[in-house]
Amino acid sequence: MDVANRLRGLRAMVTGGASGIGAAIVRRLAEEGAHVVIFDRNETAAREVAEACGPDVRVAVLDLADFEALDSLIAQTGPFDIAVNNAGIDQHAFFTDTTEADWRRLLLINLEAAFAVTRAVLPAMQKGRFGRIVNIGSEAGRMGSRGGAVYAAAKGGLIAFTKSIALENARYGITANSILPGPIDTPLLREAINGGGEKLLKAMEGATLLRRLGTAEDVAAAVAFVASREAGYVTGETLGVSGGMGIAQA
Numbered sequence: 001m002d003v004a005n006r007l008r009g010l011r012a013m014v015t016g017g018a019s020g021i022g023a024a025i026v027r028r029l030a031e032e033g034a035h036v037v038i039f040d041r042n043e044t045a046a047r048e049v050a051e052a053c054g055p056d057v058r059v060a061v062l063d064l065a066d067f068e069a070l071d072s073l074i075a076q077t078g079p080f081d082i083a084v085n086n087a088g089i090d091q092h093a094f095f096t097d098t099t100e101a102d103w104r105r106l107l108l109i110n111l112e113a114a115f116a117v118t119r120a121v122l123p124a125m126q127k128g129r130f131g132r133i134v135n136i137g138s139e140a141g142r143m144g145s146r147g148g149a150v151y152a153a154a155k156g157g158l159i160a161f162t163k164s165i166a167l168e169n170a171r172y173g174i175t176a177n178s179i180l181p182g183p184i185d186t187p188l189l190r191e192a193i194n195g196g197g198e199k200l201l202k203a204m205e206g207a208t209l210l211r212r213l214g215t216a217e218d219v220a221a222a223v224a225f226v227a228s229r230e231a232g233y234v235t236g237e238t239l240g241v242s243g244g245m246g247i248a249q250a
């Protein structure tokens with residue numbers, strides 16, 4: 001395979017593509033010649049990302065909690081060869097300080113929205129006998145999280161969902177993989193440590209083997225690989241992009 005063409009001409013959608021990791025994924029896929037649609041509620045930021053990339057990047061504005069709007073926007077802008085479920089929200093609080101409303105919102109955006117996207121994109125992928133589902137989980141999904149129990153549960157669920165989609169769709173030439181970021185320097189991380197400041201940042205760096213925060217581009221590079229034609233023999237995998245956090249020792 002010509003590596004330069006591993007993504008050329010493929011049609012991709014990226015949820016949460018207006019900021020942080022999602023924006024880096026959009027830029028990377030577009031740089032490699034994919035046509036990309038950003039699905040995000042932040043129209044201004046999404047348009048800025050799209051304009052900087054050029055005409056191959058378009059924007060669909062929605063709240064991912066609205067599955068009807070999601071279905072209709074996917075029907076209008078699809079079909080897609082690649083779906084990246086990246087949008088996520090976090091809440092830093094001990095479990096006993098969270099409410100049922102908090103749980104519902106965290107599960108809805110971090111887990112159920114990925115169900116809804118996958119349901120909407122799979123029929124065309126199955127028909128075309130090609131597809132790449134890429135789910136952005138978190139190391140919290142396999143390690144747990146002090147101050148993020150429901151977030152970690154949602155991300156753990158996403159890992160199991162990804163494997164199940166891989167099992168059910170291999171016969172159609174569709175792969176599904178999870179990418180698990182560690183501490184990545186994005187607006188979401190800065191918001192999560194709000195109040196903890198420099199001390200918390202240092203603790204996060206110290207939790208990695210490489211002793212640094214990751215960049216959104218670190219994550220985008222891994223996504224570009226599993227989303228590519230080249231990765232046709234990689235499915236059901238769970239790849240940490242976390243500076244070795246999974247094996248780091250205190």
Ligand SMILES: NC(=O)c1ccc[n+]([C@@H]2O[C@H](COP(=O)([O-])OP(=O)(O)OC[C@H]3O[C@@H](n4cnc5c(N)ncnc54)[C@H](O)[C@@H]3O)[C@@H](O)[C@H]2O)c1
Pocket residue numbers: 015016017018019020021022039040041042062063064065086087088089090109136137138139180181182183184185186187188189
């Ligand atoms: N930053 C980290 O350290 C880190 C670590 C582990 C996992 N992750 C995961 O990576 C993904 C991206 O995180 P990020 O740090 O880039 O976050 P971010 O906050 O910078 O960006 C998230 C994007 O999702 C969009 N979004 C959120 N809720 C939405 C909704 N209801 N409808 C439509 N759009 C919505 C936001 O508008 C934003 O553009 C998330 O799934 C997050 O859980 C991030």
